[in-house]
Amino acid sequence: MTSDINICNMALGNIGAAPIVSFSDESQTARICASYYGHVRKYLLSAYPWSFNRRHVRLVPLPKGEEYEDEPVFIYAYPTEALYINCVYSKEFPGRKLRYDIRVCGEGKRRLFADxxxxxxxxxxxxxxxxxVWPAVFCETVSWALSMRIALALAKDNGVASNCNGMYLQALGRALCECANEPDMPMDGGSSWLEAREI
Structure with a gap:
């Protein structure tokens, strides 16, 4: 079964570096992999519309507070599981994407404002x-993205880093194509069977 360490070892193999057993290995290689892996994963999962990490969640309403008392807005908590919001929708307006704004409020938390x-x-x-649960093409993309990030630190060779960048872009293109062709549904939410799951 593929694991995060497998993917790191794929990335290390891409640049000709020795594999690791875990992120807690007492080696520079393990420390560098540990410092970049989570960031690379989150970046790729938030930056592109993959089919396997879409979630439909009900927004939690919050009180407006005095500072927004006079504004004609409704405030919601930013979903804790969300890295990025594709769109906001309502069952009362099927097929219509609603306008919203994301703000960081006084307590340092992101809030979603809708009208x-x-x-x-x-x-x-x-x-x-x-x-x-990642598709193989996404695993490949993460491994090359990680290779690109760690190449200069470990291989210390601009040519290796440049090669990794080229391979990453190829893998990314293939992965986006495959994931885009997988779902047979609109990207703006509101699918009836998805809404039924929220009830």
Whole structure:
């Protein structure tokens, strides 16, 4: 079964470096992999619309507070599982993407501001840490993206880093193509069977 360490070892093999057993290995290689792996995973999962990390969640309404009392807005908590929100929708307006704004409020937390009352739902990109559910093309993409990030630190060779960048772009293109062709549904949310799961 593929694991995060397998993917790191694929990345290390791409640049001709020795494999690791775990992120806690007492080696520079393990420390560098540990410092980049989580960032690379989250970056790729949030930056592109993959089919396997879409989540439809119901937004939690929050009180407006005094500072927004005079604004004609409705405030919701930013979903904890969301890395990125593709769109916000309501069952009362099927097929219509609603306008919204994301703000960081006084307590340092992100909030979603909409101009319509709930219940509202968000079509999100979630942080899927379980490598076993990743498509093979996404595993390949993460391995090359990680190779590109660690190449200069470990291989200390611009040519290796440049090669990794080229291979990453190829893998990314293939993965996006495959994931885009997999679902047979609109990207703006509101599918009836998905909404039924939220009830």
């Amino acid at each position: 319509v009352p709930g219940p509202l739902f968000a079509d999100c990109r979630a942080d899927v840490e379980d490598v076993s």
